[in-house]
Amino acid sequence: DHPMPETRNAVFQKAFELNRTDLFANMAAAMEWLEHWSDALDTYPSFDYCCVFSGSLIYQRSLVELLKATCTRVLIMETTFTGNDIYCEERYAPIANHSDIRFSSVFNAIDLPEDPAIYERERNKAINKYLLAQNKNVSQPDECALLKLNDEWPTVVILGQVLNDFSLIETGVSSVNFYKQLISELIRHDLNIVFKAHPWEEKKSNVIHPLTYSVLTAFTEEMEPRDQAKIHIVDHYPITELFSKADYVVGLNSQSLLESCFYGHKPLQFGRAFFGGKGFTHDLARGDVADAARRMASGALHSKLSMNDFRAFERFITRYFQGHLVSVHKSGSQRLRRIFAPRSIVSIVEPTVPRAKTETARPSVGLDENGKAPSLVRKLRKLEKDPYAFFRDAQNPVMRQMKVFFESR
DSSP states (O other), rough: OOOOOSSSSHHHHHHHHHHHHHHHHHHHHHHHHHHHHHHHHHTSSSSSEEEEEESSSHHHHHHHHHHSSSSSEEEEEEEETSSSSEEEEEEOOOOOOOOGGGGGHHHHOOOOOOSSSHHHHHHHHHHHHTTTTOOOOOOOSSSSOOOOTTSSEEEEEEEEOTTHHHHHHTTTOOOHHHHHHHHHHHHTTSSSEEEEOGGGGGTSSTTTTTTTHHHHHHHTTTTTTHHHTEEEEESSSSHHHHHHHHSEEEESHHHHHHHHHTTTTTOOOOOOOOTSSSSSEEOOGGHHHHHHHHHHHHHHHHOOOOHHHHHHHHHHHIIIIISSSEETTTTHHHHHHHOOOOOOOOOOOOOOOOOOOOOOOOOOOOOTSSOOOOHHHHHHHHHHHHHHHHHHHHHHHHHHHHHGSSSSO
């Protein structure tokens, strides 16, 4: 019923006040797992890789935290909505709604073929991956009841998510609070409102029943009859049927928003989705709900993909499916080989200490009985100091003539 606190400290304080027993249990579990992994890692030689699914659960996060201080490369993995492709990213944080492809540097680093024919082939492969999708959590029903919609009003389809989905928790979003706020703003206008609850809530741990569906149904039953007539709450309903009826598709950061683009929609996303900001979504903050409702009712919000929007969507899914994700089929092997390729390490050499420069020492000369250097040594020193005097005083006449080659000092 309330928005998620904006800071980790505020989350902790709220849990300490309202859910203290659960908070302490989670803290105790974290302590237990940190001790467990510390002992386990000490019994093995260092690992090159550690593969972790999701990274959000306590036993996963505690291991990842410890591995930050080691040379082990951590690869976080997660399934996608297609069921046939997985994320596999080197990172030290949960991956839910935080895939690295959200960064422009990562996104733009995935090269697209310059040859139009090759690009079209890769794009078609990406589209086929969506068409062959087999979502492991949800199977769409074949039949559905007709919704009684007012044909004169635009239809807004809200795609709900599982209440405790990690993509919401890691983003700091209270979904039910957002849905209530959105519906309250939409019913102020002449709009058909269809909310699709996620059927996986009936099987998700710590929910095990259609909680969001039940809460929102009770919420709408307290409204005036005229407002109730605008709202339709569904759960087991073919999402493709809703896409065909929708004028606007709205949600937080569900990957179903990405699916809606295949049907020509330009969805409104309010949950900082990893695929936002790429040119084919309306990227809004939760404070924009009232304004978005007015714009949808007035038709001022462009709800369909333009050709430029669609080209941006094609470029995204081509990079996403063909260059970023790993297929569970044979084609994924090449991508895995690149991810697990050994790194070329250049060893650091030991720097050599330069020797201090020293003057060349004169060779030691033995002195005669009078304490003087030998005659030859004295003459060589004279030649070095005063060549003119050396040749001038030479006993040999020929050598005396060589004095002209030296100036007198």
